[in-house]
Amino acid sequence: MGLELEISHVSKNYNGNPILRDCSFVFARGRSYVLQGPNGSGKSTLFRILALLEPPDRGKISYHDNGRVLENNLALRRRITLVLPGTGIFNTTVFNNVAYGLKIRGFSNAAIEDRVSDVLAAVGLAHKRFHRALELSSGESKRLGIARAMVITPEILFLDEPTANIDPVNTEIIEEVILRIKKEWQATILMITHDPAQARRLGDDLLLMQNGKIIPS
């Protein structure tokens, strides 16, 4: 299990302003990368491009599986996922939010029940499974966003500021979950944070986004 991700000479402009400039990097499978950089440096834009939410203006994104380049299609998109900073919580129960990724993949109700229960327990939301997701606290919402991603066991997990604006208790729970994903699934993790200490705790490789390029730090 595991995908390798290569970006080569990627550029992106917004309203004429260059955000990414000739950006190249190779993300090896099974490693965790933490990307830091000032606001507006292009971190989130890069993640959206890598997660295939939008195309680059120039350059190429390639996903490799054992040396084979994968096509940009639904099958590939279902092997990766991005946890958005505003998590995009659906207006339904906590359980249904987590079950979504499995339902659209055609899992049976029994399998959904099992897997969702496991994941909710892992992120400490088992007691809130029938609660309305929009009523969760911001920390719980962040955990729910990660639970939705965890349940589909992605091979590459993008986390865009998973602990921004939440209290230390929720931060600690989320860090534990990320370390568990890394250890148990050998998933490749790419994460954005503004917390240098957290970056050191969670990242195998620390990267800096500067002038629209990725620089190892």
Place this chain on the structure above:
Amino acid sequence: MHAIIDGFAAAFRLIFTLNPELLGIILLSLQISGTALVLATLLGLPVGAFLALRRMPLRGVVISLLNTGMGLPPVAAGLFLYLLLSRSGPLGFLGLLYTPGAMIIAQSILAFPIVASLAHAAIANVDPVIRQAAITLGATPFQESVAIIKEARYSIMAGIMAGLGRVMAEVGAIIIVGGNIAGYTRVMTTTIALETDKGNFELAIALGVILLAISLAITTGLRFFQRLGRSGTTVNSWA
């Protein structure tokens, strides 16, 4: 003043004794307006969803036409439908004029732009992050659209309730194409108009009270769905 008080007293007698004529009129009204609303929703919801989710030529023009249609005068709608359905009209061979069928068509025409327009607005206003979340979780384009529509469901329901409010209170179109035939096409609003003309206020007041109660129920339903939109109590019906 006495006449009004007597009228109300007689009206409440009719309501509490479950007067068969009164019940028949209420039932027919609900049947006609309910069927019209179902038809308007079956047509209006896909149209609204399509306009909100897909780009196409003349999309803006269609949306403007639907928005204009929300204020379509019932009398004008009734007149055009009458011309179509009258014996010499292009649809005269259907023999629908002065039948409940014609009234259902008239009310569907009035409710359709409301349902379609409000469904479009509801779906177009869903936070774009919802669409992105569905994509990142592996949704196909169709599943992505379903997720967005489900997210807008309470606002869509509010639009349907607004459509119901429109058709239940409408009199101009159905009196032209329905003809107000007792026991066949006579509904609450047309009966109120007729009985008031005749000076028989008891039945008119009773139906007015019932109409007000229905209007109150619709408004309450509308507020309920609006509240559920992004805050409120748990409703486990999403997925």
